[in-house]
Amino acid sequence: MKDQIVYYPERKQKPAKPFEPDDGGDDNNAPKRPDVNRPDTQELLKRMRRVDKDQSRRYRQRTGE
């Protein structure tokens, strides 16, 4: 955005290396599949209870593509 410092890194023709959660420094150019995470149910329930019951009733949109 214009109000932030905008910089371009040196352009490389090779794609940027994807995020590797368990990066052990190898050359694999694809992300690893981490272990299955289980959500923190209590925190989520708090977030869900904050959802306004009427939100979807009020939510009207126009048809798009």
Added chain:
Amino acid sequence: MYRLFGIETEYGITLENAEQIDPVKESIELIKHYQCDHKFLPQWDYDGEDPFKDERGFRAKHLNNHPDEIEEEEKDKERFAEQPGRSFREIKSDRILINGARLYNDHAHPEYSTPECQNLFDLVAHDKAGERILQECAERRSEELGQRVLLYKNNTDFYGHSYGCHDNYLMAREVPFDYLKSSILPFFVTRQIFAGAGKIGIETEAGLATPGHFQLTQRADFFHVEASVDTMHKRPIVNTRDEPHADPAKYRRLHGIVGDANMSEYATALKVGTTALVIELIEQRLIPKSFAIANPIDTIKIISHDQTYRWMIQKVDGKMMSAIDHQREYLALAQKHLAHLSDETDWVLTEWEETLNALEDDPMRLTDRLDWVAKKWLLETFVESEGIEWDDLWLQSIDLEYHNINLEDGLFYGLQMQRIISDEQVHTAMHTPPLDTRAYFRGKSLNKFEDSIRTVQWDSITFDIEGKAVTVNMNSLANPEIAQKYNEALDLSPNPQALVEKLGLN
């Protein structure tokens, strides 16, 4: 993946606690807030766009529209009459961003079109960057308005109004359209088992038909035709709009309108990655006729609605098989012919296989990867905790809030979903185009020479050089080697004059 692709997403927009809003006005205002000073330069060139042009070699006489929308467009005329001076360009509010993306008001929805990428993980980063850019716009607009703007990356309002998330792929024009259609259509019908974003309730264009029925996709209820140029009503599984935004003699653009907007990075990557591989197979004419499905229009809904998760389909030869096995047919061909082309290809092949195995074993194993599974888990957890029925409209609101792009409130962002890109990659994508496609030429031209740019299209930029319009045609930049040449010339040019000289254009 050696192919240009991109995602265009129309977002839902509303104001907190508002019973009614003018979505056209709010979309325009939202986009104005991309910049703090609300400066708007109308730079998009509409001359090259023709949504009536059909891949099958003709121009459609008209495009179908939702009955409600015909009514709304009449009201628009009254609304705009009260605001004289509101031009077409102001209504569209088209912006080209320095990351090479396009941000604009598409009819009544803010739309973010990613820059063209050829790396899957770049694309996922740019898709997520779109969320963050729009959320920043929403926060600025909220502050000015004194009321929160809420944005949803979903595809329905539960009243029968759908809006799109289109995945686009540049591919060889020499592939006959009939072959493309017959090969990709069955894939699109069964792709939803991992690409669907989930929805509570079954809709028709007339509104909510069956509350409480959880289904795989947001969009399946809205598809009624196998192939056509329409996008707003009587939607086709295969869209035939012929706008390659590249050299039309060499390229088609597969304009995939059947998919859902994904919140999950993993689902986005799998959706686009598998489709790109299937297109590769199609270009090599490797998809046999036997992959075809007997009744695709009914089947796309039957799969989405199926509560047993067996997802049985009937092939054209009458044989029954599961959608999982149907996907395995495409996967087996891709493994045979495309394995080891790149690390990225292998990532897609591995995850595609693992996902299909998990879907067969127990879909809930994919709670941290696929949107529809995560949403189902969320809804089940809430039903159990609150002791409510499945047709309780609160669940519809929970569904909606899954797609809220506000990191603090959105339910998706309360989940611990697997990441395949980092926050740093998303942040970089907000300001930086992909470095290896023509999007770099667009984004960096804007960054370096904005004051000298008259107009921009996906495949051209027109500079103002000493009062003279000079157009750089980017048609050929779909070729990565030519794109590299142009991008290098841009890096070395201190001004537009030097650039066009380096490119031999004057």
